[in-house]
Amino acid sequence: MAAPFSLPTTHRALVLDKIGEPLRVETRPTPQVSPGTAVAKILVAGLLSYSREIYNGTRKYNLPTPCVPGNAAIGRIVAVGADATRFNPGDLVLIDIFIRGRDNPSIGALSGVHDGHTEASKRMMHSEWRDSTYAEYAKMPLENCFPLNEKRLLGDPSDGGLGYTVEDLLYMLPQIVPFGGLRAIGLDVCDRVIISPATGAFGSAAVQVALSMGSSVIAMGRNKETLEAVRGFFASQFGEDRIQAVPITNDVQQEVESLAKFGPADVFFDISPPQAAGSTHVKSAILSLRHSGRVCLMGGQREDVGIPLVNVMRNDLTIKGKWMYERGDVARVIQMVESGVLKLGKDAGSRTVGRFPLENWKEAFDLAAEHAGPGERVVFTP
Incomplete structure (x- = not known):
């Protein structure tokens, strides 16, 4: 050589x-x-x-x-x-x-x-x-x-x-991980997806990826200042009507009422860190899904979480766990970036x-x- x-x-x-x-x-x-x-x-x-x-x-x-x-x-x-x-x-x-x-x-x-x-x-x-x-x-x-x-x-x-x-x-890495989960649950154009928490590296990337795939987003997070910064940044790119924000308050009723203002969601995507153990947002988001809604769990919580089973049964909800992504997902994200659909750098x-x-x-x-x-x-x- x-x-x-x-x-x-x-x-x-x-x-x-x-x-x-x-x-x-x-x-x-x-x-x-x-x-x-x-x-x-x-x-x-x-x-x-x-x-x-x-x-x-x-x-x-x-x-x-x-x-x-x-x-x-x-x-x-x-x-x-x-x-x-x-x-x-x-x-x-x-x-x-x-x-x-x-x-x-x-x-x-x-x-x-x-x-x-x-x-x-x-x-x-x-x-x-x-x-x-x-x-x-x-x-x-x-x-x-x-x-x-x-x-x-x-x-x-x-x-x-x-x-x-x-x-x-390198920013394609935090984009690829949520893309794998969103693809696994069949996120589609015009779906409304709850993403939580949306204030970390992978969660905020999930917001951008979902918007770039044509969906609208309800972003949830505990840090209200960071949550609003994420919402405002992507609203300036995708439009105010495409992204909303709902704080995690550890009050299920309050969270459900806040989510309900934007109508039933099609998808809930969770990418919680281990520190989110005991958070209410998983239950709140599941309770806010429409009939036949889908749930993708990619978080790193070590403890069991509360699932409202009666609601899951009555509304024919699908719950899917996903660790990482498929090989084809990497190629698809690269294609999205090279085409200009998915941004990197300051635009992301x-x-x-x-x-x-x-x-x-x-x-x-x-x-x-x-x-x-x-x-x-x-x-x-x-």
């Missing part, structure tokens, strides 16, 4: 020796391609607002150790396995960390974040895929690399481009609040924890 796309002998990677212990940067052999894989140079990798909690053990996520942690990234292909038919060195790609079993796609895990929920997923992640994207180079399955139209996405608007930065492209309220080298991992995790709001991101630039 000719320069400038040749692989160096060694590279730098952020290593987690054991959950709860400090991370460290290590010089190690650069990963080599094998059939079914690609090696990419990491240009920018995202952080979750709760990355610190994952690696210090607070979140109780399982990971193989030692490992290279990671998250979704934008990279440039450097080498591909001999069986590759699509990619060439130099191609710009979105690297998806949701790895599925090739012989059983129902098995999944999150590279560098969580080794899944089954023995099969753990076997997969503790062997071939233990290392993720917080490194100068990463090896990933070919099917987890999604080609990006670099000229369209990064090009100058005067030349038909959208003028995004490489960092802007998305911004980078901090960028760090691998050595400054602690500062990066701390800043990410402080900026969990709509559109905010912290990145590694290996």
